[in-house]
Amino acid sequence: MDIFLQQIVNGLVQGSIYALVALGYTMVYGIMGLINFAHGEVVMIGTLVTITVAGSLIKAGMPVALAGLAGMMAAVLVCMALGWALERVAYRPLRHAPRLTPLITAIGMSIVLQNLAMMVWGRNYLTFPSFLPSVDFELAGAHFTAIQVIIVLVSAATMGALLLLVYRTKLGMAMRATAQNPAVASLMGVNVNRVIAAAFIIGSALGAVAGVMVGAYYEIAHYQMGFMLGLKAFTAAVLGGIGNLAGAMLGGILLGIIEALGAGYIGDLTGGFLGSHYQDIFAFVVLIVVLMFKPSGLFGEKSGDRA
Amino acid sequence: MSANLPTPLLEARAVAKHFGGVKALRDVSLSIRRGEIYGLIGPNGAGKTTFFNCMTGLYVPDGGGFTFDGTPLVADASDKAAARGIARTFQNIRLFGNMTALENVMVGRHVRTRAGVLGAIFQNAATRAEEAAIRQKAIDLLHYVRIEERADDLARNLSYGDQRRLEIARALATDPKLLCLDEPAAGMNATETEQLRELIDGIRRDGTTILLIEHDVKLVMGLCDRVAVLDYGALLIEDVPAVVQKDQRVIEAYLGA
Amino acid sequence: MNFGRFFRSTVGIATLAALLVALPFVAAMGGQAWVRILDFAILYVFLALGLNIVVGLAGLLDLGYIAFYAVGAYTWALLASPHFGLHWPIWAILPIGAGLACLAGVVLGSPTLKLRGDYLAIVTLGFGEIVRIFLNNLNAPINVTNGPQGITLIDPVSFGAFKFSGTTQIFGFAVSGPQKYYFLLIALAILVIIINLRLQNSRIGRAWQAIREDEIAAKAIGINTRNLKLLAFAMGASFGGVAGGIFSAMQGFVSPESFSLIESIMILAMVVLGGMGHIPGVILGAVLLTVLPEVLRYGVGPLQMALFGKMLADPESLRMLVFGLALVLVMRFKPAGLWPSPVRRRELQETGK
Known part of the structure; x- marks a missing residue:
């Protein structure tokens, strides 16, 4: 029972991070139908920028918590700019190209960003400065640390803010309208270009927050870390029903928990044949199974053929 | 006139389809005879295309069904419809x-x-x-x-x-027995429409039964042997053009409310 | 000059054949390494044309193609190496490898192919990762794949006593191992070119293209889209399986790192960059993307030294950076690929006016 609860806690933490990244995928996909493969790289750059900024501020004598906050702000700003630039330079010219074209561009940008990051930050693992004392809490037999609590709280707050933005502001309404039908939205006076840019910028900001938290959680970062994270977050978005914000959040958390439980129990389940290093396959196995039985995702609406 | 006819080519029995709360088709029954040009008209949103999509297997009807050439049509298999001999064009x-x-x-x-x-x-x-x-x-x-x-x-x-x-x-x-045309004259000028009329007439003369969904009432009345009128998903009337044209309900549906 | 017509004439074919025969001997003057690069270029031509059936003809976005290649490669490695002490002959292993890859394709494709295309992309991508994770970890408790170390001492391709490894004297010429593989690979590539050409202008090929263009309309004229997509997907997978087997034998060594996602992306890029669905374009894409990175590998370092007097950036990452940029730029300025089919090219010019 202890393991079970512990894995639920771990899964919730990891899942909050997936959820934040998944939101970036789902917003862009919902509005323009593009899998933005480079989103995982945006997250990675968020982590690495935080390391550089916070690291040098700490070295300059700034209090650790303040430096961490400054690092996060810097990461959010850099990533927003990066998201904006990606859309403007790489995707916007391809708005009316065949479906495969922007996807290949996205893959290309992903490769470019990874290798740029490698040139800037090198190919070695970087350590993330510890912002917080490692306090341990215990509840009903499950242990958790201050950073885990903070990750869940920050994710919840960020997602809450996003929901407010999307459902309570004019920009949010324009975004929802564009997702429904870009042509009609533009007839109604919505500036579709601005909406798409906003989706990229907001998604990247969420990605940056997620990047900071991944770094803080694992205390380690690497130029290739964005790939697997991005892939799983996209899986989470599909799991929840792509294009659906609440679905991305729930899908992310669900995926985190499934992975954690899977990793905790796979040894027992297979009689020791498969160990916890198979953790990464759960995301994809779950994805395939869900798509088999509920193609529109767990929380997505049924999308029939458009005749 | 109906005494010497064999079974109809297509028979729809109480076909119903709803999307959420909207009843797109309310128990529509009609039959298309071999060799005729059959018109299906109605105001916008009357359910013409929905009927079409149910028949060609793109939608699964919520009630009723179709018999084609003596045997029932399988729902939800648009690739099977073509094999059975139903071909379509798209609006x-x-x-x-x-x-x-x-x-x-x-x-x-x-x-x-x-x-x-x-x-x-x-x-x-x-x-x-x-x-x-x-x-x-x-x-x-x-x-x-x-x-x-x-x-x-x-x-x-x-x-x-x-x-x-x-x-x-x-x-x-696809060698169809039944050719279904979904608003083929949409967006055409008078000359093009006239050429289309000749083409459709020719196809029928060469032995293919035709189901024509059309907005252009003049084209339908001039070309079709029989016409059915849908309004709010329900069949108003199914008869020869001369009768349909004079029907009070049809006139109301097109002019009214 | 019309290349197409030239290559269809007898003189053209003879010239091309002579060039292809001479190529490995010319390349050998620069060292056997260049012959090996040539071998890989042709292997990638084979792989890319296999994927072209899936992506170019049927329009299915397969991002896990390399997994099928891995299935073929490990099938050969396990059935023809000291690892299990098995040394089965080629006529048994190659069909088994292709069959297993095909089976994997069917198992993966049947649930996903009825879904929207983007889901296929992500599922195939995930499948590629699953295969790699298994290859990496299936060394305990039973050692099946030997984990990250991979499998070594794999048997070369051989027909009876004729082995494709090592140097042989043929008509007084010393023909090296890579050169022999070159001719084997050329034969396979010609085979896959013929299959592509014939499929493209066939009933099945047209149905694939119809599905690519408009799935609903394809269904309306009676095409069983699900089965045909599965057929394309499974065929692509089988080609991947065959290529994997040859790769295994040619290298004598396989390990999971040869089957990473970037390999899948490379092959997809070959198909798309070259000119999706257009066979000469795909061949160009495959050759370009195999040879260009090698040229960059040898060229980038010295070039930097010459220009700046020191190494500014790691050649490996610079090479990948150039590759990524090339993908972006080609999609931006030549969306139909570098060498699109003539009909498409004419279209683009017409709309350009």
């Missing part, structure tokens, strides 16, 4: 844009031919003969709809009227 033309006009018609022969991967790779005599027959039939059909000189152009580069014709040729390539 908003759906051609294979990056294939040539000729290829568009050739692919229409798919359901009447059988060559597989091995045949294609080894190019055995049967495959080559079949391929030649497909090509000849496609050329003939392009002639038939009078766009043979556009054979090698990509479908998406054809003019609007030619695209309509190409779509009809592609549908005819």
Whole structure:
């Protein structure tokens, strides 16, 4: 029972991070139908920028918590700019190209960003400065640390803010309208270009927050870390029903928990044949199974053929 | 007049379809006889295209069903409908844009031919003969709809009227018993509509039954043997044009409320 | 000059054949390494044309193609190496490898192919990762794949006593191992070119293209889209399986790192960059993307030294950076690929006016 609860806690933490990244995928996909493969790289750059900024501020004598906050702000700003630039330079010219074209561009940008990051930050693992004392809490037999609590709280707050933005502001309404039908939205006076840019910028900001938290959680970062994270977050978005914000959040958390439980129990389940290093396959196995039985995702609406 | 007729080609029995709370079709029953041009009209949103999509297997009806040529149609299998002998065109033309006009018609022969991967790779005599027959039939059909000189152009580069014709040729390539045309005259000028009228009439004379969904009441009344009128998903009347035109309910549906 | 017509004439074919025969001997003057690069270029031509059936003809976005290649490669490695002490002959292993890859394709494709295309992309991508994770970890408790170390001492391709490894004297010429593989690979590539050409202009090929263009319209004319998509997917997978087997034998060594996602992306890029669905374009894409990185590998370092007097950036990452940029730029300025089919090219010019 202890393991079970512990894995639920771990899964919730990891899942909050997936959820934040998944939101970036789902917003862009919902509005323009593009899998933005480079989103995982945006997250990675968020982590690495935080390391550089916070690291040098700490070295300059700034209090650790303040430096961490400054690092996060810097990461959010850099990533927003990066998201904006990606859309403007790489995707916007391809708005009316065949479906495969922007996807290949996205893959290309992903490769470019990874290798740029490698040139800037090198190919070695970087350590993330510890912002917080490692306090341990215990509840009903499950242990958790201050950073885990903070990750869940920050994710919840960020997602809450996003929901407010999307459902309570004019920009949010324009975004929802564009997702429904870009042509009609533009007839109604919505500036579709601005909406798409906003989706990229907001998604990247969420990605940056997620990047900071991944770094803080694992205390380690690497130029290739964005790939697997991005892939799983996209899986989470599909799991929840792509294009659906609440679905991305729930899908992310669900995926985190499934992975954690899977990793905790796979040894027992297979009689020791498969160990916890198979953790990464759960995301994809779950994805395939869900798509088999509920193609529109767990929380997505049924999308029939458009005749 | 009905005494000497065999079973109808298509019979719809109490077909119902709803989307959420909206009842798009309310127990529509009608029958199409062999060799006739049957018109299905109604104001916008009356359920014409929904009826069409149920019949061709794109939607699954929520109630009722279809009998085609004596046997029931399987719901939710649009590829089976073509094999049974129902071909259709689309209201908003759906051609294979990056294939040539000729290829568009050739692919229409798919359901009447059988060559597989091995045949294609080894190019055995049967495959080559079949391929030649497909090509000849496609050329003939392009002639038939009078766009043979556009054979090698990509479908998406054809003019609007030619695209309509190409779509009809592609549908005819499946050797249909029933050809369903979904608003073929939409967006056409008077000359083009007249040419279309001749084409449809010709197709019927050559032995294919036609179901015509149309907005252009004049075209329908001049061309069809019988007409059915849908309004708010329900069948108002099914009769010869002369009767339908004078029907009070029809006039109200078109002019009224 | 019309290349197409030239290559269809007898003189053209003879010239091309002579060039292809001479090529490995010319390349050998620069060292056997260049012959090996040539071998890989042709292997990638084979792989890319296999994927072209899936992506170019049927329009299915397969991002896990390399997994099928891995299945073929490990099938050969396990059935023809000291690892299990098995040394089965080629006529048994190659069909088994292709069959297993095909089976994997069917198992993966049947649930996903009825879904929207983007889901296929992500599922195939995930499948590629699953295969790699298994290859990496199936060394305990039973050692099946030997984990990250991979499998070594794999048997070369051989027909009876004729082995493709080592140097042989043929008509007084010393022909090296890579050169022999070159001719084997050329034969396979010609085979796959013929299959592509014939499929493209066949009943099945047209149905695939129709599905690519408009699935609903394809269904309406009676095409069983699900089965045909599965057929394309499974065929592509089988080609991947065959290529994997040859790769295994040629290298004599396989390990999971040869089957990473970037390999899948490379092959997809070959198909798309070259000119999707257009066979000469795909061949160009495959050759370009195999040879260009090698040229960059040898060229980038010295070039930097010459220009700046020191190494500014790691050649490996610079090479990948250039590759990524090339993908972006080609999609931006030549969306139909570098060498699109003549019909498409004409279209682009027409709309350009």
